Amino acid sequence: MNEYQTAGFTAGVIGGGVAGLTAAYRLLQAGFRVALWERNTQLGGQAAAFPVAGSALEYFYHHLFMSDRDIVALAEELGIGDxxxxxxxxxxxxxxxKIYPLASALDxxxxxxxxxxxxxxxxxxTYYLQHVHNWRRFEAVTAWDWLQRAVGRRAFERVWGAQLRAKFGPRARDVAMVWFWNKIYLRTQSRTSLFEPEKLGYFRGSFNVLIDRLAEAIRQRGGQIFAGIGVEQISREADRWIIRDSTGQATAVDVLVVTAPSPLVVRLFPNLPADYVRKLTGTVYxxxxxxxxxxxxxxxxxxWLNIGDLNLPYTGIIEHTNLIGPEHYQGWHFVYVSKYVEQDDPYIQLDDEGIFQIALEQLPKINPQFSADWVERYWVFRERAxxxxxxxxxxxxxxxxRMPLPAAxxxxxxxxxxEDRGTNYSVRLGNTIVRIILDDLKQGRLRIPEPALAR
Ligand SMILES: Cc1cc2nc3c(=O)[nH]c(=O)nc-3n(C[C@H](O)[C@H](O)[C@H](O)COP(=O)(O)OP(=O)(O)OC[C@H]3O[C@@H](n4cnc5c(N)ncnc54)[C@H](O)[C@@H]3O)c2cc1C
Known part of the structure; x- marks a missing residue:
């Protein structure tokens, strides 16, 4: 029995991305019995990788910044820091x-x-933003307005305005300056000098190295992982949460941690108070x-190529093998052609072949030699949240x-x-949520019924 008397209590974790896996691992460390549900057969959520060319590669391009200290600390703790x-x-x-280098202050x-x-x-x-610590001053102004005033209309339109448009489309004018400030402020910490290119981090063998190690650590501590099994319904019975999953199985847990995107949370908990629902539905992905x-x-x-040209309709082109060389992938090159869009944008509705055909027309703008003959294989991946x-x-x-429901x-x-979302912050979320649960137990805010101790 540990300090918080968690032994014997059961925690259910919904979602096997980085946040859910970290939370499950920390709950086990704190003495909970843990079950985790992930609806995909593969763990890792948005950071997962799949096998390619003798190695593995993320479905969506991934790297770390040097400011990403929580994930680095977790990797060290799990013995995979090397x-x-x-x-x-x-x-x-x-x-x-044209491509302009943009890696340093001189660029x-x-x-x-x-x-x-x-x-x-x-x-x-840029220098000013790198040195402002108080982000709250940027809460009441949009990036669009602040930056336009700061650098003037022409510079804004051609550089930062173009990037905001490429990422947020019709919502570019809505994004708060805090978001943009964070991009500049944190990236400074990935540099040893403003005149040197920043250093980016990557797990040799893909982010699966971390995901697999977390899953292994969970299983070694007796945690149960249900991969390929989604949670379909949640109800409260006799002071416990009953989780009904896609196999029809019902499982009772004392404490629930939900890491799924907000629209799903609204669906899983139909009786949430209106104020909380407003917060959940208020964030648009x-x-x-x-x-x-x-x-x-x-x-x-x-x-990493940012696009600031309406004639090239993408957010970015990320040539992974310019960070981790093709020698790690049997000599093959891997390029992500990325586009962020509104949920109902026709682009995301296109079939894979349609998205590929557009790239065949567009990519010669980057390299006139590019043609379909270059391409050995292609994949299209979509993520709503x-x-x-x-x-x-x-x-x-x-x-x-703390959801406005008991033990959730x-x-x-x-x-x-x-900060902007990223794997580092999902690790931090997992750490934080377990700290809150333990604190609630200690302070008596979270009460688990006595019979749980007898189980
Ligand atoms: C294009 C792109 C590029 C990115 N690049 C980077 C990068 O370079 N560096 C970086 O650090 N981060 C990057 N990120 C962000 C990073 O991957 C995510 O912020 C992080 O992985 C989110 O982890 P999470 O666990 O919080 O959420 P998710 O990964 O979304 O995990 C939630 C999980 O819940 C599961 N789930 C949902 N519903 C249910 C249900 N009913 N039952 C069971 N399970 C359910 C989902 O399947 C999912 O696996 C990128 C993301 C994208 C989309």
């Missing part, structure tokens, strides 16, 4: 039919899409449709971790703030 590599990245900006001064004094303004504003190409040749020498859109005064709209806790990507 699998993390930190590599210099090549970032670029595509505009006017900003050379960014020929705007006149020199505009570049100077962008450089100064951008969806992502990502085409992954396995090619014979390198598309460009850039790892890809990116919560952060509106003004978001701190007042975030759904609380929420830990999903809409609660990550002021």
């Amino acid at each position: 699998r993390l590599v930190w590599l210099p990245s090549r970032v670029g900006f595509y505009a006017n039919g 900003v001064l050379r960014l020929g899409v705007v006149p020199f004094h505009d570049r100077l303004r962008i450089g100064l504003v 951008q969806a992502a449709a990502t085409l992954l190409l396995q090619t014979r040749h390198q598309l460009s020498s850039t790892y 890809a990116q919560p859109i952060i509106p003004l005064h978001y701190s007042q709209q975030i759904p609380e971790h 806790y929420l830990a999903n990507t809409t609660q990550i703030y002021p």
